[in-house]
Amino acid sequence: MTSIGSIVSLSLRSLLNRRLTAALTVFGVAVSVMLILGVEKVRHDAKHSFTNTISGTDLIVGARSGSVQLLLYSVFRIGNATNNISWNSYRTIAGRKDVKWAIPISLGDSHKGFRVMGTSEGYFRHYRYGQKRMLRFEAGRPFDDVFDTVLGAEVAEELGYKLDQKIVIDHGLGKGRFSTHKDKPFRVTGILERTGTPVDRTVHVSLDGITAIHIDWKGGARVPGMAIDADATRKMDLTPRSITAFMVGLHSRLGAFRVLRDINEYRGEPLLAILPGVALQELWRLMSTAEAALRAVSILVVIGGLLGMLTMLLTSLNERRREMAILRGVGARPQHVGAMFVVEAISITGAGCGIGLLFFYVGMASLQPVIEYHLGLFMPIALPTFREWLILGMVMGAAATTGLIPASMAYRRSLADGMTVRN
Amino acid sequence: MIELGNVRFRWGSDAPLVLDIQKLNVNVGERVFLEGPSGSGKTTLLNILGGVALPEVGIVQVNGTDLTRLKSRARDAFRADHIGIIFQMFNLIPYLSPLENVKLACRFSRRRHALAASKSSNTEEEALRLLMRMQLNEAAIMHSPAFELSIGQQQRVAAARSLIGSPELIIADEPTSALDHDVRRVFIKLLFDEIADTGATLVFISHDPSLADQFDRRIKLTDINKVH
Numbered sequence: 001m002t003s004i005g006s007i008v009s010l011s012l013r014s015l016l017n018r019r020l021t022a023a024l025t026v027f028g029v030a031v032s033v034m035l036i037l038g039v040e041k042v043r044h045d046a047k048h049s050f051t052n053t054i055s056g057t058d059l060i061v062g063a064r065s066g067s068v069q070l071l072l073y074s075v076f077r078i079g080n081a082t083n084n085i086s087w088n089s090y091r092t093i094a095g096r097k098d099v100k101w102a103i104p105i106s107l108g109d110s111h112k113g114f115r116v117m118g119t120s121e122g123y124f125r126h127y128r129y130g131q132k133r134m135l136r137f138e139a140g141r142p143f144d145d146v147f148d149t150v151l152g153a154e155v156a157e158e159l160g161y162k163l164d165q166k167i168v169i170d171h172g173l174g175k176g177r178f179s180t181h182k183d184k185p186f187r188v189t190g191i192l193e194r195t196g197t198p199v200d201r202t203v204h205v206s207l208d209g210i211t212a213i214h215i216d217w218k219g220g221a222r223v224p225g226m227a228i229d230a231d232a233t234r235k236m237d238l239t240p241r242s243i244t245a246f247m248v249g250l251h252s253r254l255g256a257f258r259v260l261r262d263i264n265e266y267r268g269e270p271l272l273a274i275l276p277g278v279a280l281q282e283l284w285r286l287m288s289t290a291e292a293a294l295r296a297v298s299i300l301v302v303i304g305g306l307l308g309m310l311t312m313l314l315t316s317l318n319e320r321r322r323e324m325a326i327l328r329g330v331g332a333r334p335q336h337v338g339a340m341f342v343v344e345a346i347s348i349t350g351a352g353c354g355i356g357l358l359f360f361y362v363g364m365a366s367l368q369p370v371i372e373y374h375l376g377l378f379m380p381i382a383l384p385t386f387r388e389w390l391i392l393g394m395v396m397g398a399a400a401t402t403g404l405i406p407a408s409m410a411y412r413r414s415l416a417d418g419m420t421v422r423n
Numbered sequence: 424m425i426e427l428g429n430v431r432f433r434w435g436s437d438a439p440l441v442l443d444i445q446k447l448n449v450n451v452g453e454r455v456f457l458e459g460p461s462g463s464g465k466t467t468l469l470n471i472l473g474g475v476a477l478p479e480v481g482i483v484q485v486n487g488t489d490l491t492r493l494k495s496r497a498r499d500a501f502r503a504d505h506i507g508i509i510f511q512m513f514n515l516i517p518y519l520s521p522l523e524n525v526k527l528a529c530r531f532s533r534r535r536h537a538l539a540a541s542k543s544s545n546t547e548e549e550a551l552r553l554l555m556r557m558q559l560n561e562a563a564i565m566h567s568p569a570f571e572l573s574i575g576q577q578q579r580v581a582a583a584r585s586l587i588g589s590p591e592l593i594i595a596d597e598p599t600s601a602l603d604h605d606v607r608r609v610f611i612k613l614l615f616d617e618i619a620d621t622g623a624t625l626v627f628i629s630h631d632p633s634l635a636d637q638f639d640r641r642i643k644l645t646d647i648n649k650v651h
């Protein structure tokens with residue numbers, strides 16, 4: 001066996017001998033590794049999922065409010081619109097010559113916690129996500145009838161819905177079972193393929209459908225004594241009076257700023273048009289401080305874990321003077337004695353990284369549904385990515401560097417003491 | 424086997440002189456009793472003979488090699504290959520079994536590994552044989568951690584370690600000071616018996632004059648060291 005092999009096996013035996021302190025130290029490192037992986041994952045996936053949710057849309061138009069707010073509620077279904085915009089405004093702007101397509105969006109109802117979105121059939125043709133990818137149907141087709149609905153992949157999967165199944169839409173966004181539109185059930189005509197965006201968690205119906213279920217409602221309640229059944233509703237004029245927002249595609253992106261200005265100066269009502277990319281940038285700016293703070297905290301936690309390890313190694317330094325003298329006696333070089341501490345640092349941190357990774361996956365598996373439900377943030381559980389390996393690599397590098405501190409002390413002591421052990 | 428000439432040593436550049444030895448010769452196969460009061464530099468001499476400490480002047484020939492002319496790496500390798508060392512007490516790495524403690528001496532030296540393996544079928548067998556010679560034959564002891572052994576047992580394990588792989592020089596630094604009188608004699612006898620087989624040279628450091636009569640030669644460090 002080579003000397004280095006001996007040093008590695010001796011270090012491991014020595015750690016095993018101090019298994020309680022070693023285990024606690026490994027645990028400390030594992031927790032810090034789990035934390036930094038978790039924070040980085042949330043950070044990265046949040047950004048990725050935001051960036052990936054919308055592409056190919058030139059403008060988003062809604063009632064005047066903050067641009068980030070408009071972006072969040074229209075595209076990410078986070079938060080709510082303060083105001084609606086009128087159908088007329090939509091028609092006017094959609095009719096402009098430079099506008100290639102416009103997709104109206106009407107939000108406000110839900111189905112078992114999933115948001116219901118009224119839209120036009122053009123949504124399935126023009127909406128793009130990721131790298132300009134179209135929505136595709138896993139099964140069925142777009143809605144056609146007033147009471148047809150198309151489900152996002154997650155909705156269908158989580159609720160176990162199949163084609164042709166009837167579903168009932170709840171009024172509002174609460175989970176209250178008491179106010180539902182149960183008199184007008186919808187039939188599932190299509191289920192979309194998974195996109196990894198909020199689309200997966202959306203129940204799509206036509207704008208007519210939205211109007212239809214509210215035809216005998218006023219404000220938040222059913223109009224007393226008025227009950228119009230589904231078939232009767234079908235024969236009525238279902239043109240909406242207002243919508244929440246709409247997405248716009250232009251013939252030429254060069255014209256975007258002019259259209260933007262025109263919409264923002266629109267006389268009919270106060271409107272706000274945003275460029276999704278610009279609004280995203282603004283969102284990043286808003287988040288950057290929090291992001292940096294989060295990152296700093298997780299780095300500090302890792303440093304804390306490594307300091308715990310350093311303490312353990314330095315404490316053992318005194319107890320092991322005898323061991324070092326014996327090793328010198330059998331021919332070990334001072335470098336070997338020092339190397340034991342680096343090997344120990346690397347082993348502890350290696351184990352910490354492994355267990356931390358395990359904790360991370362366990363944590364992800366248990367928190368993912370909660371995060372997805374409450375934040376609409378889709379975080380796929382996958383094998384460690386390059387970034388995650390990089391983080392682990394950096395932690396290991398930092399650990400080896402930390403190990404150099406007790407190693408150099410042991411080296412110097414070993415040189416000074418020789419084979420004399422003076423207690 | 425050992426030839427010291429004009430050796431002067433101090434532990435640090437401004438530390439006091441510990442050793443100033445004009446001449447010290449030990450012949451091959453000789454069993455030398457080296458005595459001296461506490462603090463006289465016995466352990467320091469061990470460090471010099473083992474190539475762990477370098478004198479500021481003088482030559483230190485061990486087995487025909489002048490250690491002062493070797494680089495530190497080569498001196499460490501030389502010690503691993505040619506010298507077996509027994510300390511006063513706490514000779515063993517506590518978390519290794521006695522068997523592993525004995526084999527430790529083969530881990531840093533190919534030469535001793537090869538010699539040990541050639542004597543028995545492998546190093547493990549040789550370690551067992553030596554432990555047996557040291558009258559440690561209970562199987563239970565072999566594999567339990569070293570700290571569970573009595574001090575006398577520990578010293579015998581250390582002796583087995585110093586002997587494995589047949590190094591030419593054995594240096595024992597007060598190996599019996601923690602043992603009671605009868606056990607000391609037995610220990611020394613066991614050591615002598617095995618050394619008689621390999622022909623190794625023994626330098627036995629002690630400040631217990633009553634043991635001196637068993638040795639070929641008795642050297643008082645205070646006689647050869649001009650510092651005291």
Ligand SMILES: Nc1ncnc2c1ncn2[C@@H]1O[C@H](COP(=O)(O)OP(=O)(O)OP(=O)(O)O)[C@@H](O)[C@H]1O
Binds near residue numbers: 416459
């Ligand atoms: N590693 C060391 N670093 C610095 N000084 C040392 C070291 N080892 C020994 N000394 C000093 O060298 C001198 C001689 O010590 P040494 O240990 O050689 O004596 P000794 O004869 O072995 O004594 P004892 O019988 O008590 O073991 C002492 O003054 C001691 O303080």
Ligand SMILES: [Mg+2]
Binds near residue numbers: 467
């Ligand atoms: Mg001494």
